Amino acid sequence: MARLNPATKSTGKTLRAGTRGRWAVAALFATVACSAVILSGCAGMATNSSAKATPQDMVQITPSDMTFSNVAAGEKATQTATLVNTGTEAVTISQMAMSSAEFSTSLAVPMSLGSGQSTKFQVTYAGKTAAGVSGTLTAMTSTGGRFHVKLKGSGGATPTLSLSTTALSFGNVLVNGSATQAVTLKNSGQTNIQISQMGVTGGGFTISGMAAPVTISAGQSVALQAKFAPATAGAVKGAISITSDAQNPTATVALNGTGVAATYTMALSPTTVSFGNVNAGSSATQTVQLSNTGNSSVTISQITASGSGISVSGAATPVTLAPSQGVALTVKFAPTTSGTTTGFLTVTSSDGVNAGASITGTGVQAGLTVTPSSASFGSVVVGSTNSQTVQVRNSGTGTLTISQATVSGTGFSLTGMALPMNLAPGQSGNFNVQYAPQGTGSVTGAVSILSNAPNSPTIVALSATGTTATATMSVSPGSLSFGSLTTGSVTTQPLTITNTGNANVSISSVSATAGGAFSIASGAGAVTLSPTQSTSVSVQFAPTSAGSKVGSVTIASNATGSVSSVSLTGTAVAPTANHSIALNWAGSSSSVSGYNVYRSTVKGASYAKMNGSLVGGVSFSDSSVQSGLTYYYVATSVDASGNESVYSNEVSAIVP
Numbered sequence: 134m135a136r137l138n139p140a141t142k143s144t145g146k147t148l149r150a151g152t153r154g155r156w157a158v159a160a161l162f163a164t165v166a167c168s169a170v171i172l173s174g175c176a177g178m179a180t181n182s183s184a185k186a187t188p189q190d191m192v193q194i195t196p197s198d199m200t201f202s203n204v205a206a207g208e209k210a211t212q213t214a215t216l217v218n219t220g221t222e223a224v225t226i227s228q229m230a231m232s233s234a235e236f237s238t239s240l241a242v243p244m245s246l247g248s249g250q251s252t253k254f255q256v257t258y259a260g261k262t263a264a265g266v267s268g269t270l271t272a273m274t275s276t277g278g279r280f281h282v283k284l285k286g287s288g289g290a291t292p293t294l295s296l297s298t299t300a301l302s303f304g305n306v307l308v309n310g311s312a313t314q315a316v317t318l319k320n321s322g323q324t325n326i327q328i329s330q331m332g333v334t335g336g337g338f339t340i341s342g343m344a345a346p347v348t349i350s351a352g353q354s355v356a357l358q359a360k361f362a363p364a365t366a367g368a369v370k371g372a373i374s375i376t377s378d379a380q381n382p383t384a385t386v387a388l389n390g391t392g393v394a395a396t397y398t399m400a401l402s403p404t405t406v407s408f409g410n411v412n413a414g415s416s417a418t419q420t421v422q423l424s425n426t427g428n429s430s431v432t433i434s435q436i437t438a439s440g441s442g443i444s445v446s447g448a449a450t451p452v453t454l455a456p457s458q459g460v461a462l463t464v465k466f467a468p469t470t471s472g473t474t475t476g477f478l479t480v481t482s483s484d485g486v487n488a489g490a491s492i493t494g495t496g497v498q499a500g501l502t503v504t505p506s507s508a509s510f511g512s513v514v515v516g517s518t519n520s521q522t523v524q525v526r527n528s529g530t531g532t533l534t535i536s537q538a539t540v541s542g543t544g545f546s547l548t549g550m551a552l553p554m555n556l557a558p559g560q561s562g563n564f565n566v567q568y569a570p571q572g573t574g575s576v577t578g579a580v581s582i583l584s585n586a587p588n589s590p591t592i593v594a595l596s597a598t599g600t601t602a603t604a605t606m607s608v609s610p611g612s613l614s615f616g617s618l619t620t621g622s623v624t625t626q627p628l629t630i631t632n633t634g635n636a637n638v639s640i641s642s643v644s645a646t647a648g649g650a651f652s653i654a655s656g657a658g659a660v661t662l663s664p665t666q667s668t669s670v671s672v673q674f675a676p677t678s679a680g681s682k683v684g685s686v687t688i689a690s691n692a693t694g695s696v697s698s699v700s701l702t703g704t705a706v707a708p709t710a711n712h713s714i715a716l717n718w719a720g721s722s723s724s725v726s727g728y729n730v731y732r733s734t735v736k737g738a739s740y741a742k743m744n745g746s747l748v749g750g751v752s753f754s755d756s757s758v759q760s761g762l763t764y765y766y767v768a769t770s771v772d773a774s775g776n777e778s779v780y781s782n783e784v785s786a787i788v789p
Contacts, residue, residue: 191220201258201286218246225275233268258286292322294379303361303390311362312489315475319354335371337363363392398427399488408466408494412531416467424459432483440476468496500529501586510597526561542578570599602636606692615674615703628670632662646684650676676705717752725770
């Protein structure tokens with residue numbers, strides 16, 4: 134007799150078989166089938182599958198095209214993109230690749246996004262040439278998915294450096310004295326200018342106020358101070374040279390002056406007067422001291438000031454200054470518009486000798502922008518309040534001061550504005566306008582804002598309509614038909630309840646006909662709906678007996694003149710099902726003639742043989758089963774001499 138190996142463990146419901154004569158059925162499996170078809174995952178399965186669906190990459194990047202315009206060589210521009218996982222599984226972004234080195238991204242990888250999650254990141258373009266470049270951003274997932282964004286960068290025009298003057302004449306300046314004049318450098322392009330070098334030639338000439346290297350932003354102006362301090366008498370010529378990356382790479386300002394020897398010396402202190410920012414329409418003053426530091430008297434024949442908005446006072450000419458004597462001069466800057474101003478204070482003696490001081494200042498102008506410029510509250514129910522936010526923003530270059538805000542119109546009021554309100558350039562603040570109707574009908578009003586902006590007072594028009602409160606609702610659909618459904622099964626259909634009035638509707642409960650086949654699956658609780666708001670109710674049909682079913686859904690609320698019930702219909706039919714139990718096992722490792730299959734309705738005992746003759750294969754189907762019972766099975770192997778092994782492991786199957 135052939136010797137059989139012991140049974141081995143397999144997946145599913147398996148046990149080791151006992152042995153008789155050392156042969157055995159290796160392992161036994163059972164699967165319940167309904168209507169002669171194997172059921173997968175339904176009640177009655179004897180084994181469970183452990184397979185999982187492979188995640189699908191569903192990633193979206195917005196925007197899908199990014200264009201960086203007018204980025205000059207050496208400049209950078211940045212835009213924001215959003216990466217969204219639109220799939221149902223988590224996804225890992227393993228790599229963010231750029232096809233061009235002129236583009237880069239801030240997103241650190243690897244990173245994971247759950248289903249529905251998103252993240253923002255920056256894409257930067259660093260221009261290297263004026264011609265620009267195109268490229269592609271590729272986001273790659275850990276499972277091989279690839280998602281692309283088209284990139285394009287274009288160069289900007291090379292900026293132009295303009296000078297307020299190309300020549301400065303200092304006239305006669307006392308030996309060992311000094312005179313200073315200003316040159317305004319302006320970037321009239323759209324990109325930054327890099328000044329790499331500045332130099333000055335000519336004995337006694339120096340420059341100050343700016344040191345290279347330095348950057349002048351697009352549209353910005355800066356003042357450069359040129360000083361002439363002759364050490365000896367005589368005419369002197371020189372020049373200021375400025376080297377930059379502008380369209381005109383070298384700019385030159387010619388300098389000339391004459392050193393004059395004298396027995397007296399006029400001196401101004403300070404020689405540079407800077408007012409900084411001054412609001413247009415207001416003024417600022419500074420004191421400049423004029424002194425005679427020589428050993429003889431000097432007669433001042435003229436005192437003048439140049440530059441828009443610049444004036445000088447404090448001494449009536451002619452005036453004579455004895456040695457070591459001085460007089461205070463008052464320099465005033467009163468800008469009428471915004472912008473940078475450069476000027477010069479010149480003191481001239483009766484001998485034609487000049488002493489000077491440079492003057493700079495920037496006129497700034499507050500601006501008031503109101504958003505929205507008008508506010509419509511629409512229809513507001515009497516007894517309630519509607520509110521809108523109004524933003525005030527300083528759109529100018531000077532400090533904005535809001536001194537007063539008033540409101541007109543019945544039912545309108547202001548909140549949230551503390552006055553006076555001071556806003557720096559670019560800064561914004563908010564206040565609220567409320568409307569509480571005092572009756573029905575249309576109402577108009579206005580908010581008036583007083584400030585130091587040119588458009589003061591600024592008006593915000595208001596409008597609203599007071600209406601009577603109505604609480605109504607609609608239900609869709611008006612009835613539900615569930616059709617035919619097998620008893621013991623469950624199906625649901627939705628109802629939508631909408632507030633069709635202009636006041637809140639309070640729903641206290643939603644219920645279905647008691648004791649029937651219908652019930653509320655979700656949405657049965659209390660809820661308050663604002664106008665136009667909706668809520669969903671899920672109605673369940675779960676019949677337990679056959680026949681036509683009729684019911685209704687009742688909606689309890691404070692709504693008037695509205696639908697409060699929905700009719701329900703459905704038909705329940707009895708189920709029909711044929712069941713069988715499929716058995717299979719791992720065969721004996723030794724030669725056998727066949728197998729016997731035994732069944733019992735008692736666990737571990739009372740087995741009865743199912744097959745009339747030996748089963749030649751390793752499977753058997755039992756179709757003589759009844760619903761609602763549990764069956765227990767074992768198998769044996771039989772060799773050529775008729776010897777039969779002990780029972781295999783026992784498996785069970787529940788018939789639904």
